[in-house]
Amino acid sequence: MDENLAAIWLTLRLAATVTLVLLLVGTPIAWWLARTRVWFKGAIAAIVALPLVLPPTVLGFYLLLTMGPNGPIGALTQSLGIGLLPFTFWGLVIASCFYSLPFVVQPLQNAFEGIGERPFEVAATLRAGPWDRFASVALPLAKPGFITAAILGFAHTVGEFGVVLMIGGNIPGVTRVVSVQLYDHVEALDYGQAHWLSGALLLFSFVVLFSLYTFNRRASSSVGPRV
Amino acid sequence: MRRFTIQFLTAACLLTTAPLSCFAEQALIAVASNFSSPARAIALAFEQESGHSVRLSQGSSGKLYAQIYNGAPFDVFLSADTEKPALLVKEGLAIEGSQRTYARGTLALWTIDDGVIINAETLRAGDFVRLAQANPRLAPYGLAAQQVIASLGLTQALAGKRVIGENISQAYQFVTTGNAELGFVAMSQVLVDGELVKGSLWRVPQTLHSPIAQDAVLLARGLNNSAAQEFMTFLTSAKAVSILHSFGYSVESDALGPVGSVEKTDG
Numbered sequence: 001m002d003e004n005l006a007a008i009w010l011t012l013r014l015a016a017t018v019t020l021v022l023l024l025v026g027t028p029i030a031w032w033l034a035r036t037r038v039w040f041k042g043a044i045a046a047i048v049a050l051p052l053v054l055p056p057t058v059l060g061f062y063l064l065l066t067m068g069p070n071g072p073i074g075a076l077t078q079s080l081g082i083g084l085l086p087f088t089f090w091g092l093v094i095a096s097c098f099y100s101l102p103f104v105v106q107p108l109q110n111a112f113e114g115i116g117e118r119p120f121e122v123a124a125t126l127r128a129g130p131w132d133r134f135a136s137v138a139l140p141l142a143k144p145g146f147i148t149a150a151i152l153g154f155a156h157t158v159g160e161f162g163v164v165l166m167i168g169g170n171i172p173g174v175t176r177v178v179s180v181q182l183y184d185h186v187e188a189l190d191y192g193q194a195h196w197l198s199g200a201l202l203l204f205s206f207v208v209l210f211s212l213y214t215f216n217r218r219a220s221s222s223v224g225p226r227v
Numbered sequence: 228m229r230r231f232t233i234q235f236l237t238a239a240c241l242l243t244t245a246p247l248s249c250f251a252e253q254a255l256i257a258v259a260s261n262f263s264s265p266a267r268a269i270a271l272a273f274e275q276e277s278g279h280s281v282r283l284s285q286g287s288s289g290k291l292y293a294q295i296y297n298g299a300p301f302d303v304f305l306s307a308d309t310e311k312p313a314l315l316v317k318e319g320l321a322i323e324g325s326q327r328t329y330a331r332g333t334l335a336l337w338t339i340d341d342g343v344i345i346n347a348e349t350l351r352a353g354d355f356v357r358l359a360q361a362n363p364r365l366a367p368y369g370l371a372a373q374q375v376i377a378s379l380g381l382t383q384a385l386a387g388k389r390v391i392g393e394n395i396s397q398a399y400q401f402v403t404t405g406n407a408e409l410g411f412v413a414m415s416q417v418l419v420d421g422e423l424v425k426g427s428l429w430r431v432p433q434t435l436h437s438p439i440a441q442d443a444v445l446l447a448r449g450l451n452n453s454a455a456q457e458f459m460t461f462l463t464s465a466k467a468v469s470i471l472h473s474f475g476y477s478v479e480s481d482a483l484g485p486v487g488s489v490e491k492t493d494g
Contacts, residue, residue: 169390187289
């Protein structure tokens, strides 16, 4: 039971960290994708969506290769003195960011695109600079998009399995997340523990998603009329 | 009259399906992932010899057990352990008395570096960051690895270095990608036709761990399937045993495991 609790706590830390990192990284990417007119925009958008295509264990395998001592990321982290990322918490964070990136970027991009040109033109006539337009116009108007992105990024990381399985090494408290622990219970035919943990995971996720969606509805109705 | 009918049908069968047996049947075999390659080779030899056809469905023993328990249409189960077949017999889903050990796994400590001598001393010296192994709770090879480490009195010393793969494929991947310098893998993973192709290995003495026995069992569904029954018999035939040996497995009747060209790398 202690192991289950350790796995739950680790999963929450991982999902929260990944969501935060992805909102920070995904926002500029989504903003750029929503506003740019360069010819290779389609290519970048496609690359962002690619993690959806590969089976997660296969994606995990390639991350294991690239983060390993013979891979480009592994060479980089070693030369920076960080060591190797597989089998560490931060290795899981980075892998999960790759894996969940489209789930955060897409809603943000849609939200930014949905704002249209008008509010920015109006803001510009009021002498708002580019940063001011982004901070005081784009961010508030895209709030529902941010909430959806956070929900999807968080939920997707909680439910993540294949990638973690491949690069985690199943170390208690470090990389053994709930999904892996759950899988171990099922594989070991310990169905009692599996049911308990699945139930807890579903209940918790329901509560989190339910409260976020409720909050989201209130938030979007309080934004006021769209321009 | 009845005899004539049978003769007639036999003749008809021979004409239409020659050279296959008239009573060729098809069996669906659930095989533990770690055994899928030798199983394919054995299935091929069996098909050629018997005229029956077999189809293989691979997965982890735990998943296959759950599928069989919930009505999956398998006739034979080649598990990676002995517990799950025994459990199926107990639950009435497999035929009592049909369970037998078809293969014994050989544990190897393996590194990707060529020409290195590795042995128990390598583990004692601890001059490595990561040691990969399969999950002792799920994989017999993982359990064996854990027993080896315990037998050498290194459980505490190696605790911070061990990384656990869900199965031996993953333990192998951790080593082959360079993420772990050493790993406990199955001999069958690093041998191709009985030859070590890459890296260096230590064949772990069987005295350091309990046997890695893989059991097969005839499932209730395969009881009246002659292909399934004959496949069970074929598993222990000389032909099947020679295939097993070439894949780095041994069988119950072997005194000291498979004879292989890897002897020289023993530490």
